[in-house]
Amino acid sequence: MNLVKHIAIIMDGNGRWAELQDKKRVKGHEAGAKIVKEVTTYCSHNKEIERLTLYAFSTENWKRPRLEVEFLMKLLDNYLKNELEVYLQNNVRFEPIGDIRAFSKSLQKTVKMVEQKTAHCDALVQSLALNYGAQDEIIRAVNSLKNSKADITVQMLSNALDCKHNVDLLIRTGGDKRLSNFLLWQAAYAELFFVDTLWPDFSVKELEKIVKKFKKVERRFGGLK
Numbered sequence: 690m691n692l693v694k695h696i697a698i699i700m701d702g703n704g705r706w707a708e709l710q711d712k713k714r715v716k717g718h719e720a721g722a723k724i725v726k727e728v729t730t731y732c733s734h735n736k737e738i739e740r741l742t743l744y745a746f747s748t749e750n751w752k753r754p755r756l757e758v759e760f761l762m763k764l765l766d767n768y769l770k771n772e773l774e775v776y777l778q779n780n781v782r783f784e785p786i787g788d789i790r791a792f793s794k795s796l797q798k799t800v801k802m803v804e805q806k807t808a809h810c811d812a813l814v815q816s817l818a819l820n821y822g823a824q825d826e827i828i829r830a831v832n833s834l835k836n837s838k839a840d841i842t843v844q845m846l847s848n849a850l851d852c853k854h855n856v857d858l859l860i861r862t863g864g865d866k867r868l869s870n871f872l873l874w875q876a877a878y879a880e881l882f883f884v885d886t887l888w889p890d891f892s893v894k895e896l897e898k899i900v901k902k903f904k905k906v907e908r909r910f911g912g913l914k
Contacts, residue, residue: 696877698859700867702886703721720889724892726772729775733779733812741813744871746818746819746822748872768803770799772803777807783804784814791820823871829851834846854875855876860899863887
């Protein structure tokens with residue numbers, strides 16, 4: 690039976706969820722933030738799950754309307770400040786990935802503050818992908834290694850990435866079937882599950898069902914069993 694140590698989720702569908710209810714798109718993002726809390730809390734109490742990586746804001750999301758981007762920045766800042774106590778209560782270490790230098794100084798400060806205050810927690814590592822794109826991540830890793838005198842190996846590149854851990858199970862909500870520049874290196878042998886459920890309607894119960902299906906998959910990693 691497969692172990693699910695690292696779950697990654699593309700949390701898609703917040704805007705569409707809001708539009709279907711005749712609400713502003715920002716209401717979908719607010720609702721989605723609540724699901725992040727529920728899923729993270731659940732994973733922190735599952736001893737098998739070690740890491741949960743969530744696609745929160747991509748390098749391409751800057752193309753969205755300015756007001757929506759500004760709201761997302763405020764939502765992230767408020768979420769991190771409000772959830773700090775929840776992280777600590779559930780023994781969750783916050784470990785962002787991505788290039789946060791594009792964020793405001795105050796938001797960078799909040800991200801680093803939560804990371805530092807939860808550094809001792811060891812029940813679960815929750816990574817939010819912030820200003821993250823897998824291609825950008827790989828380019829930054831290559832640039833950090835380009836002066837190496839030795840030939841770059843798979844292990845060297847893996848260690849230079851923001852996320853240094855292979856993904857076991859990758860889930861995308863919202864109905865689309867693409868990776869959207871998310872953890873391309875780490876998901877090389879991940880099992881992919883695409884569900885129609887919009888992220889604000891996603892639940893722990895649905896996650897449990899997906900994990901059960903994952904455990905029955907025959908994983909060969911390019912070999913034979």
